[in-house]
Amino acid sequence: MNVLGIYGSPRKGGNSDTILDRVLDGAASAGAVASRIYVRDLNFKGCVECGGCRDTGRCVTPDDMQSVYPKLIDSHIIFLSSPVFFYGMSSQLKAFIDRCQALWSRRMIMKSAEERKRHEGGRGYLVMVGATKGVNLFTGGELTAKYFFDSLDKSYEGGIFFKAEGRGDVLNNPGDLKRAYEFGVQAVKSGDHAQAGYNRRVTRE
Numbered sequence: 001m002n003v004l005g006i007y008g009s010p011r012k013g014g015n016s017d018t019i020l021d022r023v024l025d026g027a028a029s030a031g032a033v034a035s036r037i038y039v040r041d042l043n044f045k046g047c048v049e050c051g052g053c054r055d056t057g058r059c060v061t062p063d064d065m066q067s068v069y070p071k072l073i074d075s076h077i078i079f080l081s082s083p084v085f086f087y088g089m090s091s092q093l094k095a096f097i098d099r100c101q102a103l104w105s106r107r108m109i110m111k112s113a114e115e116r117k118r119h120e121g122g123r124g125y126l127v128m129v130g131a132t133k134g135v136n137l138f139t140g141g142e143l144t145a146k147y148f149f150d151s152l153d154k155s156y157e158g159g160i161f162f163k164a165e166g167r168g169d170v171l172n173n174p175g176d177l178k179r180a181y182e183f184g185v186q187a188v189k190s191g192d193h194a195q196a197g198y199n200r201r202v203t204r205e
C-alpha cells in the first residue's frame with residue numbers, strides 16, 4: 001500500500017511536521033510504503049483559473065506541480081497536514097490544493113454523476129495543529145480537506161487534531177505523539193485499497 005504524507009506548514013520541523021512524521025512511522029510499521037511531499041519546497045503558484053484543464057483534466061502550467069499530480073492519484077492513502085492559520089489551512093497548502101482543480105476537472109471528465117457519488121481512488125486523512133481552543137478551530141480545514149480529497153476520488157475519512165504553538169512543542173507531549181503513531185497504524189489497517197488510483201487515460205482526448 002502506497003501512503004503519501006503532504007507537509008503543509010511553511011515552518012520546517014514545526015508541530016504539524018512532527019505529528020505527520022509520527023503518523024507515517026505508524027503507517028510504515030503497519031506495512032505501508034510511505035513517501036513525502038513538502039509543499040514549502042515546491043516551486044509553484046496558485047491556480048489562475050485559466051480554464052486550460054477543463055477539457056483534458058491536465059494542468060497546463062509547467063512547474064513543480066506536474067510531478068505531484070501522479071503521486072496524488074496513485075497513493076492509496078494521503079495524510080494531509082497543516083497548521084491552523086486564521087481558522088483555515090496555511091496559504092501555501094491552500095495554493096497547492098487550488099492547483100488540484102485540474103484533478104477535479106479530470107474526475108468530471110472520467111466519471112459520470114452516478115459514479116461520482118462514490119470514491120474509488122483511496123482514502124484521505126487530515127492532521128492539523130492550532131494554538132488555541134476555538135470550537136470551530138478545525139472546521140475550515142476539514143471542509144477544504146474533504147473537497148480536496150473528493151477531487152482525487154478519495155474519501156475523507158477524518159482527522160487528528162492537536163494544540164501546540166512554539167516550534168516543536170508537540171515533542172513535549174508523548175501522549176500526542178503516541179496518538180499520532182496509532183492513527184497511522186489504524187489508517188493502514190482499516191482497509192486494503194489495493195485498487196486505488198484509476199485509469200490515467202482521460203476519455204475526452
Ligand SMILES: Cc1cc2nc3c(=O)[nH]c(=O)nc-3n(C[C@H](O)[C@H](O)[C@H](O)COP(=O)(O)O)c2cc1C
Nearest residue numbers: 009014015016083084085086087130131132164165
Ligand atoms: C499566520 C498565522 C496564523 C495563525 N492562526 C491561528 C488561528 O487562527 N488559530 C490558532 O489556534 N492558531 C493560529 N496560529 C498558530 C499556529 O496554528 C500554531 O503555532 C501551530 O502550532 C503551527 O504549526 P506548525 O509548527 O506546524 O507550523 C497561527 C499562526 C500563524 C503564523
